[in-house]
Amino acid sequence: MLLLALPLRPGAPLSPPLSALLAPAILAEYGLDSSSSSSAAVLHRDLATLDHLRDAAVSLADPGLPAAAEPLSAYLAQLAPLTTRFFALDASSSRVPFSWRPALTATATAKRKPLVLADVAYERASLLFNLAAVYSTVAAASFTSSESVADLSDAASAAAKTACEFSRRAAGVIATLRSDLKASGIPHTSLPLDLQPATLTLLFHLHRAQAGECVWRTAAGAMSNGILTKIAASIADEYAAAVDAVKGTQIAESDLLKHWVNHLTAKHLLFAAHAAHRRASVDAERGLHGDCVARLRLALSLLQQRAAPILKYVNGAVVAQLRALEGVVAPAFTQALKDNDLVYVQPEPSPADLVQGPGIKPDKYGAGEMEFVLLPPATVLFAELLPLDAHRIATDYANRRDEAADALAHAATRSVANASAALRDSGVPGLLAAAQDAAAPPTNRAATPGSIVAGSPRAVAQDRAREFTVTMGGASAFELQIVNLGDLAARCGAMMDEILTVLDAEAADDLAKLQQFGGRWDRTPSTVLQRSMRDRIVELRRKANVARQSDGFIRDRYMRELEKLRLLESVHT
Numbered sequence: 001m002l003l004l005a006l007p008l009r010p011g012a013p014l015s016p017p018l019s020a021l022l023a024p025a026i027l028a029e030y031g032l033d034s035s036s037s038s039s040a041a042v043l044h045r046d047l048a049t050l051d052h053l054r055d056a057a058v059s060l061a062d063p064g065l066p067a068a069a070e071p072l073s074a075y076l077a078q079l080a081p082l083t084t085r086f087f088a089l090d091a092s093s094s095r096v097p098f099s100w101r102p103a104l105t106a107t108a109t110a111k112r113k114p115l116v117l118a119d120v121a122y123e124r125a126s127l128l129f130n131l132a133a134v135y136s137t138v139a140a141a142s143f144t145s146s147e148s149v150a151d152l153s154d155a156a157s158a159a160a161k162t163a164c165e166f167s168r169r170a171a172g173v174i175a176t177l178r179s180d181l182k183a184s185g186i187p188h189t190s191l192p193l194d195l196q197p198a199t200l201t202l203l204f205h206l207h208r209a210q211a212g213e214c215v216w217r218t219a220a221g222a223m224s225n226g227i228l229t230k231i232a233a234s235i236a237d238e239y240a241a242a243v244d245a246v247k248g249t250q251i252a253e254s255d256l257l258k259h260w261v262n263h264l265t266a267k268h269l270l271f272a273a274h275a276a277h278r279r280a281s282v283d284a285e286r287g288l289h290g291d292c293v294a295r296l297r298l299a300l301s302l303l304q305q306r307a308a309p310i311l312k313y314v315n316g317a318v319v320a321q322l323r324a325l326e327g328v329v330a331p332a333f334t335q336a337l338k339d340n341d342l343v344y345v346q347p348e349p350s351p352a353d354l355v356q357g358p359g360i361k362p363d364k365y366g367a368g369e370m371e372f373v374l375l376p377p378a379t380v381l382f383a384e385l386l387p388l389d390a391h392r393i394a395t396d397y398a399n400r401r402d403e404a405a406d407a408l409a410h411a412a413t414r415s416v417a418n419a420s421a422a423l424r425d426s427g428v429p430g431l432l433a434a435a436q437d438a439a440a441p442p443t444n445r446a447a448t449p450g451s452i453v454a455g456s457p458r459a460v461a462q463d464r465a466r467e468f469t470v471t472m473g474g475a476s477a478f479e480l481q482i483v484n485l486g487d488l489a490a491r492c493g494a495m496m497d498e499i500l501t502v503l504d505a506e507a508a509d510d511l512a513k514l515q516q517f518g519g520r521w522d523r524t525p526s527t528v529l530q531r532s533m534r535d536r537i538v539e540l541r542r543k544a545n546v547a548r549q550s551d552g553f554i555r556d557r558y559m560r561e562l563e564k565l566r567l568l569e570s571v572h573t
Contacts, residue, residue: 002140002143002144002213002317002318002321003136003139003140003143003163003167003210003213004136004140004206004210004260004263005133005136005137005139005140005141006103006129006132006133006136006137006170006203007103007104007133008060008063008103008130008133008134009100009101009102009103009126009129009130009133009194010100010101010112011057011058011059011099011100011101011126011130012058012099012100012101012114013055013058014054014096014097014098014099017051017054018050018051018054018096019047019048019050019051021096022047022050022096023043023047026043026047026382043382046381046382049381050078050082050381053071053074053075053078054075056071056074056075057071057072057074057075057076057127057130060072060130060134063130063133063134063137064137064138064141065138066134066138066166068134069131069134069135072127072130072131072134073131073374073375074377075127076124076127076128076131076374077374077375077376077377078377078380078381079120079123079124079127080374080376081380081381081383081522082120082381082382083120083124095118096118096120096123097116097117097118098116098117098118098119098120098122098123098126099114099115099116100114100115100122100123100126101113101114101115102115102192102193102194102195103129103133103194104192104193104194104199104254104256104257105193105254105255105256115192117186117190119184119186121180121181121184121185121186122184122186124180125177125180125181125184125195128173128174128176128177128180128372129177129194129195131173132169132170132173132174132177132203132207133170135166135167135169135170135173136166136167136170136207138162138163138166139162139163139164139165139166139167139170139207139210139211139214140163142159142160142162142163142166143159143160143163143210143213143214143217144159157218160214160217160218161214161218163210163211163214164211164214164215164218164366164367165370167207167208167210167211167214167367168207168208168211168367168368168369168370169370169372170203170207171204171207171208171211171368171369171370172369172370172371172372173372174200174203174204174207174369175204175369175372176372177195177200178197178200178201178204181195181197181200182197193251193254193257196251198245198246198249198251199245199246199251199257201241201242201245201246202242202243202245202246202251202257202260202264203242204242204369205238205239205241205242205245206238206239206242206260206264207369208238208362208367208368208369209235209238209239209242209264209267211362211366211367211368212231212234212235212238212362212365212367213235213267213271214367215231215365215366215367216228216231216232216235216271216274219231219365225278225279225281225282225285226278226282226357227365228274228278229275229278229279229282229357230275230357230358230359230360230365231360231365232271232272232274232275232278233271233272233275233356233357233359233360234359234360234361234362234365234367235267235271235274235367236268236269236270236271236272236274236275237359238362239264239265239267239268239271240268242264243261243264243265243268246261258313259313262310262313262314263314263315263318265310266307266310266311266314266318266319266322267318269302269303269306269307269322270303270318270321270322270325272299272302273298273299273300273302273303273325273329274299274325276295276296276298276299276302277295277296277299277325277328277329277332279295279357280292280293280295280296280299280332280336283295284336287344288346289336289339289340289344289346290340290344290346290347290348290349291346291348291349291354291355292336292340293333293336293337293340293348294348294349294350294351294354295354296329296332296333296336296337297333297337297348298351298354299325299329299333300326300329300330300333303322303325303326303329304326307322376518376522380522383522383523383524402536404495405492405495405496405536405540408488408491408492408495408540408544409540409543409544409547411488413547415481415484415485415488415547415551418481478558482551482554482555482558485551486551489544489547489548489551492540492544493541493544496537496540496541496544499533499537500534500537503526503530503533503534506526506530507526507527507530510523510525510526511526
């Protein structure tokens with residue numbers, strides 16, 4: 001096997017299932033009636049879908065196929081919004097015991113006992129690990145050709161490019177996994193061997209190195225020796241960084257990783273020898289024959305003395321690569337040494353004195369990790385659930401708003417009705433006529449019998465004047481009612497303006513969060529949530545405008561007749 005493949009972390013089904021464990025927390029926080037579509041049927045359907053997604057992600061059929069990444073990505077995509085909505089609830093109501101078996105164990109015969117952690121970060125870490133394992137397995141399955149670089153067929157070249165892509169994806173997922181676990185707060189002492197920081201660092205550099213090896217296989221026959229020297233040195237550095245990540249730790253003593261460390265060490269020696277061999281060719285072209293001999297001697301030392309202790313622990317494919325390169329370097333060294341001794345006679349520097357050229361980063365030659373980007377799901381589960389607290393606040397606010405609006409509308413209606421009744425009961429036409437009669441000079445008052453005087457227009461006018469002045473309060477009471485109606489209309493308008501200001505601010509904040517978080521901001525848009533409120537405000541404004549027009553009509557009519565009303569008031573006085 002030319003590339004190492006990362007094994008899966010076997011997941012254990014939850015008993016009771018995830019839906020049963022989450023349902024009490026969801027019901028306690030969100031309820032079933034928190035939005036118009038959050039019925040029991042919809043909630044149970046989403047819970048069943050969540051169980052199906054987890055079951056599919058836990059039981060992968062064939063991790064060697066690219067399609068195996070789809071159930072992992074689908075469950076991960078749903079887990080992201082669920083983490084902030086449900087798993088962030090009170091721990092006593094949402095602690096879910098996630099169970100996974102480790103991919104790596106301390107010994108080959110050790111039983112992989114499941115580790116249970118009640119932390120969603122552990123669930124996400126296991127899923128990311130398995131996603132990296134799928135990418136790693138696809139890469140290893142693609143990179144199987146034993147053809148020499150010079151004779152590489154088109155199919156083998158395409159397979160190497162595929163392996164490079166999936167190795168880079170695996171490195172990107174492992175980088176995300178490593179940062180997620182660091183931010184999760186889970187003590188590393190609680191984590192199994194395969195999720196330890198040192199192990200993840202090893203796996204990160206391993207997959208970057210294997211991606212570089214795929215690039216080397218396709219580029220070795222097409223690039224200059226100077227570029228190939230830098231690429232080979234970079235690959236050797238990545239393999240060395242992987243070994244250094246676990247050096248001196250108990251992790252390096254586990255059976256599987258001990259085998260891996262030997263494999264990585266052999267690959268480091270292989271590509272360090274490739275770098276020395278290619279740089280020797282560059283030195284020869286520059287006339288630095290002493291340096292050329294020294295680098296070829298160094299390459300042989302790496303392939304023979306340095307590699308000898310670990311060859312029996314390395315698989316045959318890697319041993320074949322070491323022997324193949326040795327078969328190229330050995331005769332080149334013999335010839336270069338002979339030419340330098342007989343022709344060029346240049347001093348051979350020690351390995352420590354050899355000038356090392358500047359290195360090159362893996363992303364510069366297409367072997368860097370690919371950033372892991374988790375696309376949002378097409379349909380977010382439980383997206384329409386509204387927290388009960390928010391629902392209660394919105395309901396209370398709507399009730400108070402409606403009560404205030406109704407009170408204003410009723411007050412305006414009563415004021416209009418009272419004003420109309422007052423004008424009607426006062427008999428404004430009769431009052432005006434009485435006022436005109438009161439202004440006329442008196443004639444024969446003393447000679448008129450009392451019974452006739454009581455029913456005379458003047459007596460009626462005096463009675464109405466008394467009622468207008470005493471019972472109804474006179475012109476000053478009418479003017480006070482007009483002022484009060486104006487104040488009431490102003491307060492009504494100010495209250496509705498304030499409501500709209502609050503709604504606009506909330507909608508602006510919702511839009512800002514959507515622009516900041518993109519698809520992760522999955523709440524129902526404010527334009528939808530506020531529609532009924534805004535429609536109610538429009539209806540109340542219409543009613544207020546009608547009341548204001550009625551008030552204006554009464555005020556204008558009153559002002560036209562004010563002089564006569566004051567004259568009528570003076571009759572009683």
